[in-house]
Amino acid sequence: xxxxxxxxCIGANTETNKVTRPVFHAQAIFRLGSxxxxxxELLLRNYAGYSLAEILKKPELFITLMPGLFNTKIDCIKGIxxxxxxxxxxxxxxxxxxSPHLEECITRLLEVASPEFKIVLEVTENEVVDDWNxxxxxxxxxxxxxxxxxxxxxxAGYANLKSLIQIRxxxxxxxxxxxxxxxxxxxxxxxxxxxxxxxxNLEMKAILEGIETAKHLAxxxxxxxxxxxxxxxxxxxxxxxx
Numbered sequence: 001x002x003x004x005x006x007x008x009c010i011g012a013n014t015e016t017n018k019v020t021r022p023v024f025h026a027q028a029i030f031r032l033g034s035x036x037x038x039x040x041e042l043l044l045r046n047y048a049g050y051s052l053a054e055i056l057k058k059p060e061l062f063i064t065l066m067p068g069l070f071n072t073k074i075d076c077i078k079g080i081x082x083x084x085x086x087x088x089x090x091x092x093x094x095x096x097x098x099s100p101h102l103e104e105c106i107t108r109l110l111e112v113a114s115p116e117f118k119i120v121l122e123v124t125e126n127e128v129v130d131d132w133n134x135x136x137x138x139x140x141x142x143x144x145x146x147x148x149x150x151x152x153x154x155x156a157g158y159a160n161l162k163s164l165i166q167i168r169x170x171x172x173x174x175x176x177x178x179x180x181x182x183x184x185x186x187x188x189x190x191x192x193x194x195x196x197x198x199x200x201n202l203e204m205k206a207i208l209e210g211i212e213t214a215k216h217l218a219x220x221x222x223x224x225x226x227x228x229x230x231x232x233x234x235x236x237x238x239x240x241x242x
Contacts, residue, residue: 022241024072024076025043026040026043027043028234029089030228032226038085039088039089039117039118041088041089042076042091042239043236044091060095063095063098073109075241076239082117086118087120088117089121090122091152092123093123094135098134098138106145110146118146119147120147121142124153136166148169149169152173153173153209154172155174155195156177164202170204171205172206174192174196174206174207174208174209175210176210179208182219183213193223196208205226205227206225207227209229211232212231212232216230217232
């Protein structure tokens with residue numbers, strides 16, 4: 001999940017309103033029905049003078065900035081306590097999957113994370129996958145190296161059943177808008193239950209995003225999803241880079 005920027009930018013230049021240093025936050029993913037953290041997701045806020053909103057408008061920036069972004073993510077891992085969850089969820093776009101820098105970035109990531117953490121790559125389908133077979137081979141290769149895969153924002157964008165069936169991710173993160181609709185429409189609520197059941201039938205784990213109210217939580221628990229993420233549990237916290 002690529003989180004929305006905060007109203008206040010840490011490290012911003014007040015004259016130009018541009019951020020002068022990388023800003024990442026982390027938000028916990030909790031096991032529903034308990035206070036146990038499964039792990040933390042790294043959330044991009046600002047990088048290289050670009051806000052998250054600006055980068056999302058130009059997906060090619062995820063590719064051109066990739067080496068620096070991953071170096072910063074590696075620094076972020078050093079600032080996370082293993083007692084707060086053993087999994088580190090990191091976003092990976094389709095464009096980054098095809099980048100020649102991917103192998104080097106993943107190798108360094110694994111070297112820094114091991115043995116305290118296990119890496120989960122969240123495939124963010126906010127752009128069209130133009131070479132599905134290559135993407136699939138690459139993701140299966142990452143899985144063979146012990147990296148877990150999550151499909152992000154399922155039910156929105158380009159994420160679809162094809163992604164689940166062929167990638168075989170460990171986690172499926174259900175888009176927050178689905179849970180929002182479930183709070184006001186009985187049919188949408190039943191859809192959440194059916195969707196989580198479908199995910200379980202594929203032997204995958206469900207993470208419900210956007211849990212911000214008691215009603216969100218009640219539906220999430222009733223759905224029997226394993227995990228939840230949202231402001232009701234914890235707001236994203238800034239990571240102090242070394």
